[in-house]
Amino acid sequence: MRRLVVVSLCLALGCSDGVEPSAQAPAPRDPAELGPYGIGVTSLEVESSGRTLPIEVWYPAAQGGAPEQYVVKIGVLELARFDSPHAARRDAPLDRRGAPFPVVVFSHGNGGIRIQSVYLTEWLASHGFVVAAPDHVGNTLAEQVNQANAIPAAEAAVLRPGDVSRTLDAVLAAADTPGARLRRAVDPERVGVAGHSFGGFTALRVAGASVDAQAMLAECNASGGLVCDGWQDVSMPASALDTRFRAALAHAPGGAQAMYAGNRNGFADVSMPVMIQGGESDQLTPFAKEQKAPYGSLPSPAALVEIARAGHFTFSDMCLLVEKLGLTLDAFDDGCGPDNVPWADAHALIDAYSTAFFQHTLLGADPSDRLDPAAAPPAGVLGFDSK
Numbered sequence: 001m002r003r004l005v006v007v008s009l010c011l012a013l014g015c016s017d018g019v020e021p022s023a024q025a026p027a028p029r030d031p032a033e034l035g036p037y038g039i040g041v042t043s044l045e046v047e048s049s050g051r052t053l054p055i056e057v058w059y060p061a062a063q064g065g066a067p068e069q070y071v072v073k074i075g076v077l078e079l080a081r082f083d084s085p086h087a088a089r090r091d092a093p094l095d096r097r098g099a100p101f102p103v104v105v106f107s108h109g110n111g112g113i114r115i116q117s118v119y120l121t122e123w124l125a126s127h128g129f130v131v132a133a134p135d136h137v138g139n140t141l142a143e144q145v146n147q148a149n150a151i152p153a154a155e156a157a158v159l160r161p162g163d164v165s166r167t168l169d170a171v172l173a174a175a176d177t178p179g180a181r182l183r184r185a186v187d188p189e190r191v192g193v194a195g196h197s198f199g200g201f202t203a204l205r206v207a208g209a210s211v212d213a214q215a216m217l218a219e220c221n222a223s224g225g226l227v228c229d230g231w232q233d234v235s236m237p238a239s240a241l242d243t244r245f246r247a248a249l250a251h252a253p254g255g256a257q258a259m260y261a262g263n264r265n266g267f268a269d270v271s272m273p274v275m276i277q278g279g280e281s282d283q284l285t286p287f288a289k290e291q292k293a294p295y296g297s298l299p300s301p302a303a304l305v306e307i308a309r310a311g312h313f314t315f316s317d318m319c320l321l322v323e324k325l326g327l328t329l330d331a332f333d334d335g336c337g338p339d340n341v342p343w344a345d346a347h348a349l350i351d352a353y354s355t356a357f358f359q360h361t362l363l364g365a366d367p368s369d370r371l372d373p374a375a376a377p378p379a380g381v382l383g384f385d386s387k
Contacts, residue, residue, distance in 0.1 A: 022098060028365045031356040036126070037128060041092075042057050053163055054134070058088060058124070060129075062095050068083075074146070088118075094181060096185075099185050102187055103129065103188075103192070104192040104194055105167050110227055111143070117196055119351065124355060127359065132168070132170070152229045153231075154233070155234060192358055195253070196316050201258075204253060204294070247362055250274065251315040252278050274302045275305065295385070301386070306384075311333075311334040312335050314336075315350060356370040
């Protein structure tokens with residue numbers, strides 16, 4: 001009987017590819033709790049600036065089944081495995097309640113990988129988001145190991161926003177392909193971007209922040225840094241705005257100096273709501289310079305979160321990967337050291353604020369108490385501000 005009803009509806013509505021109409025979405029859940037959906041994960045790829053980018057995609061799925069084991073590889077060489085933190089399942093059936101879903105594209109950090117922040121990407125999927133993360137080929141862990149294949153940081157800064165845009169293209173194409181797992185799963189009018197570190201810089205670029213390459217070169221000449229190679233040679237477009245995106249989330253972003261030159265404010269043309277999150281103890285991208293200062297220059301609406309005792313790598317799964325990969329802690333003690341907040345405690349706060357932000361900006365939910373600057377922030381959060 002149910003099948004007859006579905007067929008009748010599809011005949012009336014033109015559902016020629018057999019995709020059933022979506023049931024009503026479950027009510028939004030507290031962003032501090034795991035969402036009402038199970039989590040699926042699948043893989044895509046896309047061409048971007050002559051490179052093939054692997055993409056991992058998380059999406060709302062049916063509950064149950066064996067959880068995914070993520071594999072960290074360089075080429076065919078397997079370096080480590082780690083379990084899905086929230087029981088995501090590889091290629092699980094899509095849960096269509098509430099589809100089409102908003103989509104968030106996540107950009108990893110300098111020398112990172114697309115599965116460097118699954119604590120966040122899975123969490124968002126459980127709350128009804130499709131989340132896609134590309135490898136920024138030429139600026140990943142693989143090139144950290146084999147520097148011969150690395151591209152200069154300035155070139156990566158040019159290419160990364162395009163990678164984000166091409167990733168969105170790939171997800172939208174999958175949602176428009178008959179028989180595809182993500183068929184009709186994505187709402188192209190509700191799209192956000194997120195990123196960590198260099199990925200936070202990338203998210204702000206996609207949101208409309210403009211760059212002065214000469215200002216970045218001057219900063220690099222004065223103080224050095226991890227992403228200082230190649231700025232003297234780069235042809236940097238002032239803007240990398242992609243108007244399809246409607247909200248931007250930046251975790252521990254860097255590169256603020258590149259967006260300032262004299263009295264110029266490169267954040268003035270940002271065209272969407274932005275949330276910046278940073279750590280009190282971040283040494284690579286210090287909070288006052290790289291997060292608070294950009295927040296002060298952003299147009300409204302914008303929000304700023306400061307996590308107590310969080311370091312740079314707290315905003316990723318690198319503390320877990322350090323253990324799995326057998327790396328020395330010294331290279332990652334900015335976030336993974338004994339003086340930092342335990343990463344699991346920080347991730348709970350980061351997830352809650354990130355989810356609340358996207359629930360409000362992309363799902364249209366009423367602002368949660370997390371987004372009320374008059375409310376006392378929870379333990380572990382030094383401050384929250386919004387405008």
